[in-house]
Amino acid sequence: MEKPRLSKEAFLGLRDLIYERWGICFQENKAYLLEDRLKKRLEKRGLSSFDEYLYFLRYDPLREKELRDLVESITTNETSFFRDMNQLEAFRKGVLPEVMKRKENGQRHLRIWSAGCSTGEEPYTIAMIVHDEGLPAKGYRVDILGTDVSERVLDVARRGIYGEYAVRNAPDRYLKRYFTMEQEGYMVKEEIKRMVRFQNINLVDHSQMKRVRGMDVIFCRNVLIYFDDEAKRRVVGYLYDSLVDGGFLIVGFSESLFNITRAFKPIGINRCIVYQKV
Ligand SMILES: C[S@@+](CC[C@H](N)C(=O)[O-])C[C@H]1O[C@@H](n2cnc3c(N)ncnc32)[C@H](O)[C@@H]1O
Numbered sequence: 001m002e003k004p005r006l007s008k009e010a011f012l013g014l015r016d017l018i019y020e021r022w023g024i025c026f027q028e029n030k031a032y033l034l035e036d037r038l039k040k041r042l043e044k045r046g047l048s049s050f051d052e053y054l055y056f057l058r059y060d061p062l063r064e065k066e067l068r069d070l071v072e073s074i075t076t077n078e079t080s081f082f083r084d085m086n087q088l089e090a091f092r093k094g095v096l097p098e099v100m101k102r103k104e105n106g107q108r109h110l111r112i113w114s115a116g117c118s119t120g121e122e123p124y125t126i127a128m129i130v131h132d133e134g135l136p137a138k139g140y141r142v143d144i145l146g147t148d149v150s151e152r153v154l155d156v157a158r159r160g161i162y163g164e165y166a167v168r169n170a171p172d173r174y175l176k177r178y179f180t181m182e183q184e185g186y187m188v189k190e191e192i193k194r195m196v197r198f199q200n201i202n203l204v205d206h207s208q209m210k211r212v213r214g215m216d217v218i219f220c221r222n223v224l225i226y227f228d229d230e231a232k233r234r235v236v237g238y239l240y241d242s243l244v245d246g247g248f249l250i251v252g253f254s255e256s257l258f259n260i261t262r263a264f265k266p267i268g269i270n271r272c273i274v275y276q277k278v
Helices: 008-022 028-045 050-059 063-074 085-103 121-132 151-159 172-178 229-242
Strands: 109-115 141-148 179-182 185-188 196-200 215-220 243-251 264-269 272-277
Touching (some): 008 050, 063 151, 085 121, 085 215, 109 121, 121 196, 172 179, 215 229, 229 243
Parallel strands (some): 109 141, 215 243
Antiparallel strands (some): 179 185, 243 272, 264 272
């Protein structure tokens, strides 16, 4: 059978559908990437052209199920424990003390969100840092929320078992303290897992986003790069609403909110920029 080719019309249809639903932006020069990633979905559904696939996504009774599978194919889930150590040090040395200072006379409850958490390495890393800083021991209740649109990565996250590659940047001290070595790999210890819960949330979906409130810190790293400026503005606006006054937003090392919003105050810590809600 001849290989299905992605026509310009089908590309534009798929591009718009993906953008509207998830904010993920495929430029025309990335059509080959979309074609490559979606070929398997056509095979799975027994469809012979991208036009048929687009029709299926728009009108088939099973479209919601297929959309859930589609998003698995188009997202990039690269991540690791202790990714971008400078930023994590900025969090540990600058952000955490500031957040705790603000809570001195109030509730000892800390809420942190890893938005676009992929397979869970980021929220578990945050939990390890917070635990290592002794917050639970000082009587703080710590809740860390990890969210993503992909159910597949969330399943991996909930399991909490990782290969050598995922922990390659984890300092030895943390590796020894917070993992047990199992036959299947490095398993995150229960005391850390207890601090983290996972949920499926689409960052461009306002009805889902407005349910998340009262966050002290939000990590949204290496996610905004997949959005165009309009989708970035929308998502950053929702994240702003999810933060408490004085709360912090930490975006990826190569990402910036320049030209996206002026609602945050950029603060330099440890050669990184973090954004505070003022
Ligand atoms: C490259 S990973 C980043 C993981 C982690 N934050 C880090 O920096 O290591 C990007 C993640 O964002 C998720 N993502 C993309 N679009 C999303 C959306 N609209 N809503 C929620 N998550 C999304 C992807 O599924 C993917 O797991």
